[in-house]
Each structure stands twice: as C-alpha cells, then as structure tokens.
Amino acid sequence: MDISTAAINERPLVLGAARSLVGIMTTPAGFAGDASRPALIILNAGLVHRVGPNRLHVNIARRMAERGFLSVRFDFSGIGESLPRSDNLPYTQSTVLEVREVMDAVTALTGIRSFCLLGLSSGALVSLETALTDPRVVGAAILNPHGFADSAEWGAHVENLSESHIYARNLLTPHSWGRLLTGKTNYRRLAETLWYRVARRNTKVANISSVVHEMRPKLTAFLGLNIRILLLFSEKDRSIVNFDEILGERWQRNLCGNVETVTIPEANHTFAGPVHLEQAVGAIDGWMTKGWPK
Numbered sequence: 001m002d003i004s005t006a007a008i009n010e011r012p013l014v015l016g017a018a019r020s021l022v023g024i025m026t027t028p029a030g031f032a033g034d035a036s037r038p039a040l041i042i043l044n045a046g047l048v049h050r051v052g053p054n055r056l057h058v059n060i061a062r063r064m065a066e067r068g069f070l071s072v073r074f075d076f077s078g079i080g081e082s083l084p085r086s087d088n089l090p091y092t093q094s095t096v097l098e099v100r101e102v103m104d105a106v107t108a109l110t111g112i113r114s115f116c117l118l119g120l121s122s123g124a125l126v127s128l129e130t131a132l133t134d135p136r137v138v139g140a141a142i143l144n145p146h147g148f149a150d151s152a153e154w155g156a157h158v159e160n161l162s163e164s165h166i167y168a169r170n171l172l173t174p175h176s177w178g179r180l181l182t183g184k185t186n187y188r189r190l191a192e193t194l195w196y197r198v199a200r201r202n203t204k205v206a207n208i209s210s211v212v213h214e215m216r217p218k219l220t221a222f223l224g225l226n227i228r229i230l231l232l233f234s235e236k237d238r239s240i241v242n243f244d245e246i247l248g249e250r251w252q253r254n255l256c257g258n259v260e261t262v263t264i265p266e267a268n269h270t271f272a273g274p275v276h277l278e279q280a281v282g283a284i285d286g287w288m289t290k291g292w293p294k
Contacts, residue, residue, distance in 0.1 A: 008065040013109075015074060016101045022081040023050065023074025023102065025109075026061040031070060037292045038114040038138050039106050040064055041099060042073035043123035045270070049080040052120070053270035059281050060118065067289050070110060074102055095126045096133065103136055114138045116228075116288065121269065122147040124239075128222050139228040139291060141284055144239040144269050148246070149211040157208050158245065162238030215246045229259045230287040232280065234267035260287060 009029055015021040042057045044050060050073045051058050061071040075082040076095050085094055103115050116139035117127035124145035131137040148154065223229065233240045240263070243251060252261060262283045267276040 008062055010061075013072070013074070013105070015072075015105045016098060018083075018086075020077060020083040020085075021074050021098060021102065023072050024061070025070065025072050025106075026065045027070045028065050028068050033110045033112065034068070034070075035111050035113060037069060037112075037294075038116045039103075039110070039112045040069055040071035040116045040118060040288070041102055041106075042071060043095075043099065043117065043119040043126050044076050044079050045120035045123050047079055050075045054272055054277055056120065056271060056277060056280065059277065060284055063281050063285050064288060067285065068294055069288060069292075070106070070112065072102060072106060092129070096130050099126065099130045100134055103134070116141065118143070118284065120144055128218070131225060131227060132218070132222055137227060139230075139288075140222075141230040141232065141287065143232045143280070144234055144237045145242065146239060146269075148215055148242050154208055154211045158238050158241050161245065162241045212246050219243070219246055223255065223259055227258065228287070228291045230284065231259065231261045232283055233261070233263045234269060234271060234276070235263055235265050236267060237269040239269075 007029055008026055009031065010024055010026045013023045013025050015023055040061070042050070042052070042061060045053055045056075052060075052073070057073045061073055064071050076098055078084040087094075089097070099117065106115070107113050113136060115136050117130055117137055118141040119125070119127035120143040122145075124142040125147050127140045127142060128145070131140045231243075255261070264271065264276055264279045264283070267273075267279065271277050271280040
C-alpha cells in the first residue's frame with residue numbers, strides 16, 4: 001500500500017533479478033525524477049528488518065525525502081519479507097550483487113544513475129565493498145561498521161581495547177571515581193582491560209595480524225576513492241577501534257577532504273534513544289544536503 005503525506009510518498013517494491021527482494025521507495029511528494037542528485041540506498045543492519053534499529057532507516061528515508069532525495073530501503077535475501085536465495089552464493093558476494101540489482105531497478109524506474117549507499121554495522125561493510133567495485137556509487141555513509149573478520153581473537157582484541165578506552169576515559173570523571181571507591185565497578189574486568197591495553201604490543205596472535213594485513217589495503221583503497229564518504233561513529237561503540245587497529249591510530253590525520261568523520265557522544269551501536277537517533281539522522285542529513293544541494 002502506498003503511503004502519502006503532504007511532503008513524501010512511500011510505496012513498496014519487489015526488486016532484483018529474481019524479483020525476490022522487498023523494499024520501500026520513499027520520495028518527495030510529486031517527485032518526477034532528478035538525475036542530478038543521487039538516490040540513497042539503505043542497507044540492512046545485520047539481520048534487522050529494513051525499518052532499521054529503532055526505526056533509524058525509516059527516519060533517514062523520510063528526512064531525505066523532505067530534502068528532495070529519493071531513497072530505497074530493502075531487505076537482503078532471507079531477511080524480512082525477501083525470499084532466501086536459491087543458490088549457495090556466500091553472503092559477502094550475494095549482498096553486493098543485490099545492491100547492484102537494486103541500483104539497476106532504481107535506474108529503470110526513475111532514470112537516476114548515481115547512488116549513495118548507507119549501512120550500519122555489517123551493512124556498512126557491504127556499502128564499502130560495493131563502492132570499491134561499482135562506479136555508480138558516488139557516496140557512502142558508513143555507520144559503526146562491524147564484522148571486519150570472522151575471528152574470535154580479533155573480536156576479543158577489539159573488545160578489550162574498546163573497553164580499556166572507556167575505562168580510561170571514565171577515570172577522569174567524578175561519577176566514575178565514586179563508583180570505583182564504593183565497590184560498584186567490576187575491578188577484575190577493569191584490571192584485565194587496562195592491562196591488555198598496556199601489554200597488547202607484546203601479544204602475537206596470527207589471526208589478529210591476518211585481519212590487519214587483509215583489511216588495511218581495502219580500507220585504504222576505500223578512503224582513497226573519489227567519492228564522498230561519511231564515517232559516523234558512536235562514542236560507546238567499538239567500531240572506531242577497528243579503524244585504529246587496522247590503519248594506525250593517526251589514520252584520521254591523513255584523510256582527504258572528501259571524507260568526513262562524526263562521532264556522537266555517549267551513543268551506542270544503534271543510536272538508541274531519541275536524542276542520539278536525531279543526532280545520527282541530522283549528521284546524515286547535513287552530509288547529503290551539503291554534498292548534493294538542490
């Protein structure tokens with residue numbers, strides 16, 4: 001069923017070469033196609049339905065429609081209402097293929113031939129992979145990327161470093177000292193994570209090194225693309241630690257002008273809560289409208 005307001009129109013679509021992907025196209029009211037501005041393709045965050053965690057994707061799509069952009073948020077195969085694939089194509093390949101098929105469909109429907117991709121968590125990595133291989137991508141919004149490696153050692157490594165950053169930062173606040181002195185802090189975990197931060201340079205784990213060697217060229221190539229890039233991080237999420245460990249802690253100093261970084265204070269991985277949700281939507285709004293003004 002189509003949904004229309006004074007500002008936007010929303011209608012369901014069946015997409016993909018197999019007509020198996022279900023999505024929602026959101027447009028400004030009366031939209032007749034504007035090939036001078038890219039369409040925004042919003043990808044699943046992990047296994048979360050296309051509405052997004054805390055309805056993040058719905059809010060982004062509707063805000064962008066108010067700014068004059070067309071967007072499509074859809075479910076990858078096997079998620080939400082989209083049918084499972086009939087082949088055995090790995091997830092890392094099938095998701096990139098399906099993004100391309102959705103871009104094909106949008107072009108056929110509207111004439112728009114350039115695209116921005118937006119992904120949270122694992123969706124961020126799909127955006128990255130697609131941008132590296134498809135020249136139609138002119139912008140990528142990467143939100144709290146997770147899933148850099150299928151490695152328990154890497155996950156534990158990043159988690160320990162992230163927690164050590166949080167503990168170190170919190171030790172500067174009176175509230176945290178109060179918790180520390182009144183026994184409300186997990187002393188064992190505090191000691192473990194702070195020690196890990198000090199001792200990690202002497203830790204030699206093959207799986208950690210292999211992730212760095214595999215991902216560093218890919219991240220470097222992505223950040224060097226001639227497209228507009230938004231890196232949106234939450235302060236209480238470990239995603240930025242992935243970048244620090246893979247690229248080195250000074251990587252932000254070497255970014256080109258087409259790459260913008262934003263960190264939302266106190267926000268968690270999914271920008272839960274109305275304040276953090278609005279800050280995330282506002283950051284994306286500002287990035288899109290600045291990059292592609294009317």
